[in-house]
Amino acid sequence: MPPLPSPASSKQLLPWLVAVAFFMESLDTTILNTAVPTISQALAVAPLSMKSVLASYTLSLAVFIPISGWMADRFGTRQVFASAIGLFTLGSLLCGIASNIHLLVACRILQGCGGAMMVPVGRLTLVRTFAKAELIRAMSFVAIPGLVGPMLGPLVGGLIVDYLHWRFIFFVNLPIGIAGLVLVYLHLPDYREPNVKPLDVVGLILFGSGVALLSYVLEIFGDHTLGLGEILGLLALSLALIGGYGLHAARMAFPLLQLALFRIRTFGTAVSGSFFTRLGIGGVPFLLPLLYQVGLGFSPVQSGLLIMPQALAAMSTKFLVPRVLRRFGYRAVLISNTIVLGLLLMLFAAVGPATPLWAIVLLAFSYGAFTSLQYTSMNTLVYADIDDEKTSNASSIASTVQQMSISFGVAAAGLTTAFFVPDSLRSNPAVMIEGIHDAFLTLGALTILSTIVFHRLKSGDGNKVSQQKDLHLG
Known part of the structure; x- marks a missing residue:
C-alpha cells in the first residue's frame, strides 16, 4: 500500500480537488440546456415539459444548501463532501438511464441534493484549511470552474448531442465523480464541530x-x-x-441561518453586493447564445467557441487577482470593477453581423478577466471578518444567496429580452438582435447601479485577506 500523502501535499491538492467538484456541478447547470429539444423528442414529451427537468435541479439546490453548514459541522467535511459527490454521481448515472420524464425529474432532484452540498462544503473546507492571508489565491483558483462550466456547457452539450447520444450529457460526470471520491478520502481534511447546535x-x-x-x-x-x-x-x-x-x-x-452575520460590514456588503451584481451579469450565459445563434446566425458549436475566450481569460488571469487586491484594496477594486463590467455588458449591445470576429473575441476575453476578478473578490471578502466557529453558517448563507441570485439573473435576462421583443416578432432575427441589445444595455446599467452597495466598504476592509503570502496552486 502506498504511503498516505503528507499534510503539506494534501493542502496543495485541496484546491484542485474542490475545483474539480465545482466544475462538475457548474457544468451540469448549463450543459443540459442545449439538449432539451433532443431529450424531449426521445422521451416523447413536449419541449415545454422539459422545464420540470431544469427546475427540479434548481429547487433541490435551494432546499438543501441552507443545511450544508450544519451537516458539515455534525458529520465532518470529508464525509459530507464525499456523500455530495457520491449522490451527484449516482444521480447522473440514473438520469442517463431514465426511460421517462418522471424518472428523469426524480433523478435530477437526487443530483441537486449532491450539488447543494458540494459548493458550500468545499468553500468551508478551504476557509478552514488556509489562513486568511492565503485565502485569495486558493479561492481565485477554485472560482474558475464557476466561470468555465457555464461557458463550456453549451459547447459540450452541442458536441454530445451532435456526435454522441444525449445520455452522455449525464454520463460525462461518472469518471470525474469516481476520481473525486477517491481523492476526497485521500486528501480532504475532516473538520467537524465538537458541540453542534440542534438543527x-x-x-x-x-x-x-x-x-x-x-x-x-x-x-x-x-x-x-x-x-x-x-x-x-x-x-x-x-x-x-x-x-x-x-x-x-x-x-x-x-x-438555521444566522442573519445577524449581515451586521458584519464586510460580510453583509459581500453577500448583498454579490446578489445585486449577479442580477446584471448572471444572465450573460443565457443572453450570449441567443445573441450568437439567433442574432448572428452561428451554430451551437460556433457559439460555444465564441464564449470560450471568457474561460481562457479567467484561467490566465487567476494569479493576478491577489496582486490587484493587495495593491488597491477591496473597496476600490469592487467599485471600479463593477463599473467596468457594466460597461462591457453595454459593449455587447454593439455586437452585430458586421462586427469582426477578433472584436467579439477580445470583448469576451476582457469580460472573462474582469468577471473572474469580481467573483473572487466577492467570495473572499465574505470571510474577511468571520470567526472560525461561524464559517459554516457564513458559507451556507453565501451559497444560498448566490444560488438565488443566479436564478434571478437568468430570469432578469429573459424578462428583459421578452419586454423588448414581442412574441410575434421573435422569429425575426433583426428584431430579436435589437431586443437582445436592449437587454444588454439594461443589465449593464443595473450592474453599474449595484456599485452603490460596495460604497459601504472602508478602505481597510478585507486587509486580513488581501495581504496574503504567496501560495503555489499550479
Missing part, C-alpha cells in the same frame, strides 16, 4: 419551502400555462414564507 427544523421548513417556491416562480415566469395572478400569488406566498423565517430566526438562539 432548526422549523426554520428549514420555512426557509427551504420559501426559497424553493421562489426559485420555481422564477423558472416558470413567462410561462403561458399560468396567469399573472397565479404567479403573483405564488410569489407572495414565497416571500411570506421567507419573511416568516426572518421573524422565526429573530427569536431563535440557534437559527
